[in-house]
Amino acid sequence: MEPTQAVAHRQPSLRRRLLAFLLIPTLALMLLDTAFVYYVALRYSNGIHDRDLAFSTLGLAQALQEGRSGGGLTREAHLLLEYNPNGQSFFSVRSQRHGVVSSSKARIPPLREAPTGSPPILFDASIDAMPVRVASVTIPSPVEPGDRLVVSLAESLHGRHQRAKEILWLTIPIESALIVVLLALVWQGVKFGLQILDPPIRRLAARERNLEPISGPDIPIEILPLTRTIDVLFGRVQALVALQDRFIADAAHQLRTPLAGLAMHVERASKAHSESDFVAAMQHVQALTARVTRSATQLLALARAQGRQDDASTPQYLDLAAHLPEIVASRIPESLHAGVDLGYDAGDQPAMIRGDSNALQELFDNLIDNALNHVSRGGVITISLRVPSESGGGILAAVDDDGPGVPDDLIPRLGERFFRSPGAPGGGSGLGLAIVRRIAEAHGAKVSFGRSILGGLRVELLFPPPGTVPA
Ligand SMILES: Nc1ncnc2c1ncn2[C@@H]1O[C@H](COP(=O)(O)OP(=O)(O)OP(=O)(O)O)[C@@H](O)[C@H]1O
Ligand SMILES: [Mg+2]
Known part of the structure; x- marks a missing residue:
């Protein structure tokens, strides 16, 4: 048979x-x-x-x-x-x-x-x-x-x-x-x-790639629950296909130029007639490798953050008041090396949220990266946490720095994919804040940007109290 x-x-x-x-x-x-x-x-x-x-x-x-x-x-x-x-x-x-x-x-x-x-x-x-x-x-x-x-x-x-x-x-x-x-x-x-x-x-x-809903006037009423469920599934698949298309387009956009540059400089190095030409070419290779690596890492992080909304894993309850200091502490060696005062300011109440600790680490790492990239030696970065009694309902986390900040007219564009304000230090891919925005959305948190009292940029994240976050 x-x-x-x-x-x-x-x-x-x-x-x-x-x-x-x-x-x-x-x-x-x-x-x-x-x-x-x-x-x-x-x-x-x-x-x-x-x-x-x-x-x-x-x-x-x-x-x-x-x-x-x-x-x-x-x-x-x-x-x-x-x-x-x-x-x-x-x-x-x-x-x-x-x-x-x-x-x-x-x-x-x-x-x-x-x-x-x-x-x-x-x-x-x-x-x-x-x-x-x-x-x-x-x-x-x-x-x-x-x-x-x-x-x-x-x-x-x-x-x-x-x-x-x-x-x-x-x-x-x-x-x-x-x-x-x-x-x-x-x-x-x-x-x-x-x-x-x-x-x-x-x-x-x-149909071939058409994922439009199939429920229509000729579907018998008894079958409608089935076709509606299929339509919901089609919607999800469509979102995933769009995500995949966007990832491919983003990857092409981000990687094509540095990879071409990399090939060119490797060739230059191989044909270098003098040691100084070779060293110069290799420096370019090094810089471009770092850029490609950063871009690839950020692209993957963004794809992960975008896919997270469809992820079936249930977020855990976690105490941000315990988690955040660990994230900050892990960045201290870097800040010491950059001569930056990286501080943490919070009360001693717990700050329970429903979330994914790896995603939150990614979010705060991106914000600290940005602050470290923009403050000068001797500068200050402060990460603060306020619990509901002090912040009126939600848990408020903020990253402040005393760098140059972002001009007011460009602030609404922060969080757009590939947006980098003019004069931003090189090496970035323009995806960090988009990643932050996606992860925040998945946690039901609101992100806002503004001027910090330290003089630079202030990024605020308002997390809803646990229980109000959609599972
Ligand atoms: N703390 C900050 N101070 C001043 N400008 C900032 C700060 N954070 C972000 N920006 C501006 O916003 C832009 C976007 O930031 P984003 O993190 O999305 O990208 P990036 O840092 O350039 O690249 P990457 O993807 O590697 O993080 C930056 O290029 C910079 O112009
Ligand atoms: Mg960044």
């Missing part, structure tokens, strides 16, 4: 499911219907048998009246009255004055008596523990004026049930055929019903 066939065999089937769901209630209904048909048939059979029994009783009564025998019956008449091919029959003729005049071997109990001259009455009784139906009529005695004869005929119920069963056996094949036809119709109906999906499936199959 081919693998695709094996998979198809295990696939759930709408038809099979519908049939299974229909089969059990249909069979139950059929049982119920059988019981109902039997009940109706039995009533019908009872009606006919009662009529015949009453008619025979009247016939016997009439024969007695005309025979002038006083209720005595011949042996032939006995046999005839007791003959019943579908069960057992009984009779009795009871005189009011003389008791039983004539009867079958088993006697009919004298339970009820009809008024003289009225039509026969019918009632249930039992003879030797066998349920029977009795018809009884009262006539004046033909031989003894003043005396009355109660003439009764009884029969077992077997014949009645037999008739009802015969009717039932007639209906069962018809009903079974109806059920089979119904199930076959369901089987075909599902096939035809599902053909409604053919046009959207054809449209979808004809």
Whole structure:
């Protein structure tokens, strides 16, 4: 068996499911219907048998009246009255004055008596523990004026049930055929019903890179939840494709020029005629390598930060008041080397946020990088943290420096990809603040830029209290 066939065999089937769901209630209904048909048939059979029994009783009564025998019956008449091919029959003729005049071997109990001259009455009784139906009529005695004869005929119920069963056996094949036809119709109906999906499936199959929503006016309402979910997924895939396209464009934009320069200077070095030419070429190679490395690192960091919103990993609760000093401490050797006073200013309350510690490290590293790049030797950088009571609701982290800052008209452009203000020190790729912005967004934090009281740039991050950050 081919693998695709094996998979198809295990696939759930709408038809099979519908049939299974229909089969059990249909069979139950059929049982119920059988019981109902039997009940109706039995009533019908009872009606006919009662009529015949009453008619025979009247016939016997009439024969007695005309025979002038006083209720005595011949042996032939006995046999005839007791003959019943579908069960057992009984009779009795009871005189009011003389008791039983004539009867079958088993006697009919004298339970009820009809008024003289009225039509026969019918009632249930039992003879030797066998349920029977009795018809009884009262006539004046033909031989003894003043005396009355109660003439009764009884029969077992077997014949009645037999008739009802015969009717039932007639209906069962018809009903079974109806059920089979119904199930076959369901089987075909599902096939035809599902053909409604053919046009959207054809449209979808004809697409190549089109990730537009597929839900439309021709999608059946029962399928809409599925197509809407697919549309949401398409939206995410579209965002990822856009991210990938942007990454490729960014990488081309950032790496093409330095890589071409690198190739050129490597060639220059290989053909250098003097040591000074070689050293000069190698210095360019070194600078360009650093630029390419920085660009590649920042591009990857930005792609990671942009993809983070779609990341399924749940952010952890973390205490920024414990985390931030560690980040600052890790940069102290660098700041000492640059002759910059890198300080940390915070109270001692915890500052709980929901976040990703690696991403936050990336964010603050970028801000400290920028500050270190822009302050001069002897300059000051201060990282501060304020908790809700001091900052009005959110957790406020800020990076201040005493560098040149950014002109007011350029401040709105900070955070744009590749934006670098005129005169910015070389070596940067213009992606640091875009990374900061993305990571802040993923944490539900607001970023703002402004002039610091130290004279340089102030970058503020307002984190929402934990619990308000979307997971
Ligand atoms: N602390 C600061 N003081 C003055 N200007 C700044 C400061 N931080 C950022 N800027 C300006 O904003 C621009 C963008 O900063 P960003 O961090 O995005 O890029 P970058 O530092 O040039 O490169 P990289 O991607 O390597 O970080 C910088 O080029 C600089 O002009
Ligand atoms: Mg930077």
